[in-house]
Every structure is written in structure tokens, then in C-alpha cells.
Amino acid sequence: MKGSVFGRGFLGTRIAEELGYDLPDIDVLDIKALRAYLDREKPEVVINTVGKTGRPNIDWCETHREETIMGNVATAMILGSICSEKGIYFVHFSSGCVYQGDNGGRGYSEDDEPNNYTNVYTRTKIYSEKMLMDLPCLQIRPRMPVDERPSERNFIDKVKKYTKLIDEQNSMTCVPDLLQALKMLIEKKALGVYNLVNPGTISAAEIMRMYKQIVDTNHGFEVITAEQLDKMTLAKRSNCMLNTSKLENEGIMLPDIHDAVRQCLLRYKENLGK
Ligand SMILES: NC(=O)c1ccc[n+]([C@@H]2O[C@H](COP(=O)([O-])OP(=O)(O)OC[C@H]3O[C@@H](n4cnc5c(N)ncnc54)[C@H](OP(=O)(O)O)[C@@H]3O)[C@@H](O)[C@H]2O)c1
Numbered sequence: 001m002k003g004s005v006f007g008r009g010f011l012g013t014r015i016a017e018e019l020g021y022d023l024p025d026i027d028v029l030d031i032k033a034l035r036a037y038l039d040r041e042k043p044e045v046v047i048n049t050v051g052k053t054g055r056p057n058i059d060w061c062e063t064h065r066e067e068t069i070m071g072n073v074a075t076a077m078i079l080g081s082i083c084s085e086k087g088i089y090f091v092h093f094s095s096g097c098v099y100q101g102d103n104g105g106r107g108y109s110e111d112d113e114p115n116n117y118t119n120v121y122t123r124t125k126i127y128s129e130k131m132l133m134d135l136p137c138l139q140i141r142p143r144m145p146v147d148e149r150p151s152e153r154n155f156i157d158k159v160k161k162y163t164k165l166i167d168e169q170n171s172m173t174c175v176p177d178l179l180q181a182l183k184m185l186i187e188k189k190a191l192g193v194y195n196l197v198n199p200g201t202i203s204a205a206e207i208m209r210m211y212k213q214i215v216d217t218n219h220g221f222e223v224i225t226a227e228q229l230d231k232m233t234l235a236k237r238s239n240c241m242l243n244t245s246k247l248e249n250e251g252i253m254l255p256d257i258h259d260a261v262r263q264c265l266l267r268y269k270e271n272l273g274k
Contacts, residue, residue: 034082096242144170
């Protein structure tokens with residue numbers, strides 16, 4: 001299938017390489033250029049990984065509200081509407097951070113209303129997700145992507161820079177598993193919202209304990225509480241657990257998050273030297 005990925009960032013680059021899709025250098029807000037590209041290239045699948053995710057982290061979104069809304073909501077609206085009009089299968093990257101909490105231990109399923117309105121970034125993800133529910137598209141919700149390749153956006157690289165970490169349980173996504181699941185969902189031409197996280201939960205501190213064992217025995221950090229972290233950040237961070245039954249009911253079985261992170265760390269160590 002001929003496909004195009006918009007958003008030449010961390011996930012977009014990985015997806016375009018894995019699926020062999022085009023990765024055009026187009027500002028999605030430039031509707032004329034976008035239409036010209038789609039009319040010329042005629043992709044059957046468009047994946048939207050465009051976004052303002054904040055550098056070095058989502059605190060940036062709190063102080064750059066207009067850019068965040070344009071980058072996360074307007075771009076999704078433009079790409080979703082034009083793909084729908086042209087009959088192109090559209091895949092949008094939402095986020096599992098639309099939730100806060102563990103839903104009484106069950107994890108949040110795709111039918112549960114998002115409940116994390118605590119910061120600008122997650123609000124834009126909720127608004128774009130809701131808007132796209134009126135169009136035929138697949139929306140996937142990854143969370144805290146852990147990858148086998150070093151990169152500033154890889155959760156491993158993000159947290160290894162911090163000397164203070166929380167030990168709260170969270171749903172997370174290993175990128176190699178995300179790529180396989182995404183391929184399967186596209187082959188099925190699945191529609192609707194899917195939580196795309198590995199089963200089980202893990203904490204940032206647990207990952208760094210594994211990192212210390214596998215990658216760097218000298219690595220050190222201190223564990224702090226979620227309340228202490230809240231006082232150190234502009235945007236309140238979400239800790240949440242997502243339910244993965246919908247993905248499993250499609251026959252897409254991802255490895256448990258602990259096994260998946262271990263595999264990522266082993267390959268991450270090999271890739272560090274390259
Ligand atoms: N990584 C995560 O932790 C995570 C977790 C869950 C969900 N997601 C979602 O997954 C998607 C991709 O995330 P990511 O980590 O790959 O983010 P990323 O590395 O920040 O990539 C986003 C890319 O979109 C580009 N972009 C922004 N506005 C654009 C526009 N108008 N036209 C074209 N490109 C534009 C950005 O370019 P500039 O840098 O020049 O702005 C950047 O290259 C986002 O929707 C994000 O919300 C990410």
C-alpha cells in the first residue's frame with residue numbers, strides 16, 4: 001500500500017522507515033501545498049504524527065499555547081478532513097495521556113471518557129481526538145514511547161537525564177511493538193480509537209533500575225513522590241493505566257511491558273556504540 005507519514009519527528013521518522021512510506025517535508029497548515037502533494041502522490045494511507053510535543057518536554061506547551069493548539073488541533077482537523085474528502089485511509093496519533101488514574105485497577109478502555117484536562121498538551125490531544133471521531137479514521141494512543149534506538153525523545157533518554165524520578169505505575173509503549181501493531185491495524189483498515197500500549201504497567205524508576213543493570217552500572221538517581229514532582233514542573237504529569245483488551249480482541253498480542261522494556265534496553269546498549 002502506498003502511504004505517507006506527516007510529521008518528521010521521533011515517531012514519524014521511525015514509522016516511515018519501517019513501513020516504507022513517504023515522509024514529505026510539508027507544513028500541514030499550508031493547505032494548498034498539502035492538497036497539491038496529495039493530488040500528485042495519491043497515497044492510499046496517510047499517518048498523522050504531526051504535533052507540538054514540547055522541547056525539552058510538555059512544559060513548553062504551557063508557555064506556547066497558540067503554537068500548541070495550531071500544531072496539535074488545527075493540523076489534525078486539516079489532515080483528517082482532507083483525507084476524508086479524498087477517501088484516503090487516515091491514521092491519527094493521539095495519546096494515552098488523555099487519562100489520569102488506573103480506573104479502579106481495570107485500566108481505561110477506549111469507551112471511557114478522557115479525564116486528564118490538567119495541561120495544555122493533553123487538552124489539545126483530547127480536542128483533536130473528539131473532533132476526529134466524526135470522521136472515518138483510526139486513532140491510536142501510545143504512551144511514553146520506549147525505544148531500542150537512542151534519541152532525545154526516547155523515554156529511556158528522557159529519564160536517564162533526570163536525577164530525581166517517580167516510582168508511579170504507568171502504561172507505556174515499546175516502539176518496536178507499536179510498529180508491528182500499527183502495521184496490523186493498517187492491514188485490517190481498522191477504524192476508531194485504540195490504546196496502543198504494552199500490557200501491564202511499569203514506573204520510570206523501575207526502568208532506570210533495569211537500565212542500571214543492563215546498560216550502565218554507574219547510573220544513579222533518587223526516587224521522589226508524584227507530589228514532589230508536581231512542584232517541579234509547569235504542566236502536571238499524568239500517571240495512568242490503559243486497558244489493552246480492544247487490541248487483543250483484534251488478535252494483536254504485545255509482550256508484557258517488563259519483557260518489552262528489557263528487550264529494548266538490551267538492543268539500546270548495542271545501538272549506543274553505533
Ligand atoms: N513521544 C511521545 O511521548 C508521545 C506519546 C504519545 C503520543 N504521542 C503523539 O505522537 C505524535 C508524534 O510524536 P513524536 O514524539 O514523534 O513528536 P515530535 O518528535 O515532536 O514530532 C512531531 C513533528 O511534527 C512536526 N510539526 C509540527 N507542526 C507541523 C506542521 N504544521 N506541519 C508539519 N509538521 C509539523 C514537528 O516539527 P517541529 O519540531 O519543527 O515543530 C515535529 O517534527 C504526536 O501527535 C504526539 O502527541 C507522542
